Amino acid sequence: MHDLRSDTVTRPTDAMRAAMASAEVGDDVLGEDPTVNRLEAKAAELFGKQAALFVPSGTMGNQLCVGVLSRPGDEILAESQAHLLLNEVGSVSRLWGCQIRSVQGELGCMDPSAVEALVREDDIHHPVTTILSLENTHNYAGGTVIPLERLDELVAVARRYKLSVHMDGARLFNAQVASGVPVSRWVRDVDLTSVCLSKGLGAPVGSLVVGDAERIEACRKLRKALGGGMRQAGMLAAAGLLALDEGPRYMEADHRRARALAEALEGLSGASVERDSVQTNLVFLTTKGSAIEAEAALAERGVGVFALSPERLRFVFHRDVGDDGLEAAIEGCRALFG
Numbered sequence: 001m002h003d004l005r006s007d008t009v010t011r012p013t014d015a016m017r018a019a020m021a022s023a024e025v026g027d028d029v030l031g032e033d034p035t036v037n038r039l040e041a042k043a044a045e046l047f048g049k050q051a052a053l054f055v056p057s058g059t060m061g062n063q064l065c066v067g068v069l070s071r072p073g074d075e076i077l078a079e080s081q082a083h084l085l086l087n088e089v090g091s092v093s094r095l096w097g098c099q100i101r102s103v104q105g106e107l108g109c110m111d112p113s114a115v116e117a118l119v120r121e122d123d124i125h126h127p128v129t130t131i132l133s134l135e136n137t138h139n140y141a142g143g144t145v146i147p148l149e150r151l152d153e154l155v156a157v158a159r160r161y162k163l164s165v166h167m168d169g170a171r172l173f174n175a176q177v178a179s180g181v182p183v184s185r186w187v188r189d190v191d192l193t194s195v196c197l198s199k200g201l202g203a204p205v206g207s208l209v210v211g212d213a214e215r216i217e218a219c220r221k222l223r224k225a226l227g228g229g230m231r232q233a234g235m236l237a238a239a240g241l242l243a244l245d246e247g248p249r250y251m252e253a254d255h256r257r258a259r260a261l262a263e264a265l266e267g268l269s270g271a272s273v274e275r276d277s278v279q280t281n282l283v284f285l286t287t288k289g290s291a292i293e294a295e296a297a298l299a300e301r302g303v304g305v306f307a308l309s310p311e312r313l314r315f316v317f318h319r320d321v322g323d324d325g326l327e328a329a330i331e332g333c334r335a336l337f338g
Ligand code: TLP
Pocket: 005, 006, 007, 008, 056, 057, 058, 059, 060, 062, 083, 084, 087, 135, 137, 138, 139, 168, 170, 171, 196, 198, 207
């Protein structure tokens, strides 16, 4: 099976398994795990922030950011297909008592004036808008990168209205590799960013939240409240350190394969490839028939993909998919869609 369902399926490399087996560990809830401490210090340095926190998942990372930056009853502005809105089990409302107001973006990027128009005025009827949430790269928009000048404009709007800025940077290293802009610049003006180690970077488990020391301490406390205080987590952090070191250099090949798939799939009769969005490691195909049936048919041909809606298929390139996976995906789609 060539598994293009998600970059979350990557298995730890032999080097990661060896590093995990020999990791120096301690009780991280007590702040005594040297490997976790090393990972957090390294991440803070890499992102140019005061501090970082190792968390079990991207979902927990995002939720800690929202929890720290909001109060119950607040409103959060996010793109209409943001993971925070669509795929986090309603946690923004269930955990923090906030609501999300969605903003239609183009290729996952919100228009700064549209954002500005939705910031609530001071009115007894209104919730208070407190967070602008950005997703970079944007998953459901196709793995798109927010143009840097757009990011700066969005942050400027947020600052004008005293909103905090959160970034779901689950795939921020893909943005770095695609744009040449380092992750430290992408997060420079962002208050809290969550970044996944367990997607294209290849770690088996874990994400990071990066930001200023005070807010990261607040995240640490909330992580404990949610049951995310881990003990000898250095076993996992050891793989995370290697993921940070080595992961980005594999991404260029993932992006190349995504572009090659998109090119090869142009002109199919039963599906159309979303070419403009192919900027990193994801490729979306809009199907004329059922994408759910197409997912099953491709699986029979040994190609794993996800139907992320009844008419959209997603192909994800990552460290465990090579050129043979690319070829299998092309052949499977040609056979299926003509
Ligand atoms: N995304 C998963 C699924 O949930 C859709 C995937 O296969 O792409 N932010 C973004 C942008 C994500 O894509 C994801 C996971 C998360 C956050 C959550 O990360 P985890 O799965 O670690 O909680």
